[in-house]
Amino acid sequence: MQGYAERFDFERQIIRGWVFDPEAADNRDVRVVATFDGEIVGETRPSATRGDLQKITTQDAWFSLECSRRFTALDVVSGRFLVKALSDGREAALSLGAEGLATLRKTAVEELNGVSSTTLWSPEDRNAVKHQVEAGNLSPMLMPAGLPSMDGSAVIGLRGHLFLTGGTNSLLSLYDEPVDDALLSRVDQWMDVLAQRGEGCEARGARFVQTIIPEKLTVLREDAPLDIDGPSPVLLEIESRLRDADFYVSGLAPFEEWNEVDDPFLMTDTHFSAVGAQRMFSALAAQIDPQLVPLVDGVRMYQFRHAVGDLTGRFRLPFYSRIVEPSADELAAYAGGLTMVEKHFPADGGMRGRRFRWTNSTAPSPLKVLVFGNSFFGTGDFAGYLSWWGKHLFREFHFHWGPDIDWDLMDELKPDLVVGQTVERFLNRVAAS
Template identity: 25%
Template sequence: MIKSTIDWFLEPNLISGWIYDYGKIFEIIVKKNGRIIGIGENNSYRNDLESSGFGSCAFTIETTENFSYYDVMSENLKVFYKYDDEIREVFPRTEVINSVKFKIFSCLLNDIKDIKKEDLEIYLYNERKSIKEDLYYAQVAAISSINNNKLPMPINENIYDNISKFYAKVGTTSPDLQCEVGRDGNLFLTKGSNNVLEIYKSTFNSDQVKSISGKWLSLIKRRIDFCNEINSKFIEVIIPDKLSGMREYYDGVGSSISPILSKIENDIILNNLSDYYVSGFSAIEEIGFQKAFRKIDTHFSPEGGYTLFKKICKKICPSYNISSIFNIDYISTGDIGKRLFGQDIYEICTKASDPSFCKDREILEQIWPKPGKFTGGRTVFKNNNAPFAKKVVGFGNSFMNDFQSQASLGYWFSIFFQEFHLITQADVDLDYIKKISPDVVIGQTVERFLNFTPNS
């Protein structure tokens, strides 16, 4: 039985899919308004198809004439293949058509945002007469979100004159179904690519949890051994998800770390590895999770970031006794707010004065991640007046990489240590460590990523 589908359309001239019939090669024809605008064959390799036992049966065709997503939706653009003397059509999957609809929606919004405000008011008034109320308000929300995002960031002087408090229904879900409104103005990431809520459903002594913990324990031991060989100290840091510390503000359930993180921390103790580990949960529990986490963001507040840094620092420099007082209010956006309401919302955060030696921090090297990527960047800092004369390398994620913000570990390490290498990736680069011979190596991850074990 022949199987075929179109996997994606990409304006202005690319179509990709596959046709499988036990290795048979077909001639594929693309037509627009009945005219042939592309020809190809289903003989390309694709890893997912090969893994499924279908072999090399994919195709990607570059058309000789441009098409639009509107052509796809209107069925003016069609793909066929020749089967003996018969011409058969290749149909896109439902999710491919839905993807095209979203692309068209994006194009429409992009066009609408340039309409003059006075004209837009007329169009919206007329639209209200002809479509259902819920669709009308959805349109208005999308358009207002684009227009309101043109407003400048509120200034931090006269804070309460520049932002306004409002209330939302607990349980309100973001349009992408990944975030929810909790109690007391707290927003939570609950799903997403890491399916955050699912990590709390496993069982402490299940085979799956034991396996994950075993992999992490083995990894941490390898990291420790490698660093010991080059006279460096290794420290593993696991940061809890916001739900672990503030679950009662989400659904009333008592807060606790996931069974996976609980098992890992228990096994670290049993294997006498506590000297090489900092529990983010235990660290921020000392100041309270409401203080440690932002309301409209998945990350720490400045005081939360500093509190964890201080705990890590004690492992490196036991004599550490530099205190910070958090008493400067400022306005900030968050990484969840826009996902819920389509436009920036703000909260009042509190930071400390920058230490006097902060001004002496300089950047020696900066390599940005590749476009569209969040990992793979590297920034090297030097601060000759830093209080600690050590070289530190940190491998981490978004809890470490914003060296401008006191909420990030990267800020504190880059000003308190004379040399700090900030690398945004999960794997510890052993060759890089060997090359620069640091005093300390830090591996940092977050609870929702624990299902994935880095290679090194």
């Protein structure tokens, strides 16, 4: 059996990871159990697929396991707490990769020294200063550029920006990848997938648009304490091949001549700021429905607040982004008929398979748009999410969180236009459809 226990949430007592038994007829028959001093304290089975495991298996392999007894990093490192896979009388312990094990050991040392395993600030501490954050009373601190996060997957850059450098996609390795037969073959496969998407949409009477959003490291490379010359070789090759394609919207072009006061990415996050999403959506609108471009470009950003980002937790310090966003009245003329008709979250708690659907009788565009993408479209709650713009401007806007085109869903919804969206770091694995 193959697999890893990859992520430990010590506050919620949850372990996530994957397991695959090539000898099992159905991988969902594999049991994943957690034991504490030999006693079973949690049990589950693989319940979802994951894109980065496609080379290993197309069966459900990802699991999320909740335990009935609280455990700590020290319990895991000491061996008191174990995660095992059981299948047809066979048993295998699931371990961490080298990077995860190093992080776990570091957390265990912090526990021995009396430091919280999840953050240097307890929930009580954070609540005590919440009103200071809401009032904007944050103090700038000077930190050395290049300082790595606690888990080694991110670094502090210039001007207060945090940058993802590692993670499950080994982000930095993308920039050093040679332009060899393996890379060109992967690009060929991407071209085939995109051609199939276009043909499938055309056969169903829908238009097709594809975009690839670049990494924060690519766009803000001058602020990164690393030698990043430009986009990754694989993104450059794909952009070169699709330069004249009528279905492709470049994710690089909107940020090449940046002249805004605010940055296109949030300081403590890997995702767009509101103005970054505005620029990206304007580029998409120019391809989808050009009448929307002046409406998008005319939205003003003048409200301020502060929030942590998806990279904050990696440093175990309460780093915040200053968020600039439009007020509710900026698109008020197109919000009167806006209704969320679906908000679906998968039972396994994962991101893939989430669905968000809106109808808007006051939208300026009559199009029904279906997007297959990821967190850059997100929940639509904030103008930094591309879905925020889509739900205001299209008569129907549907977002499905996933890397592949779901043709059955498309046949059900019958959209006027389909958008495929991925990000630079995911180009190392080709979408299935």
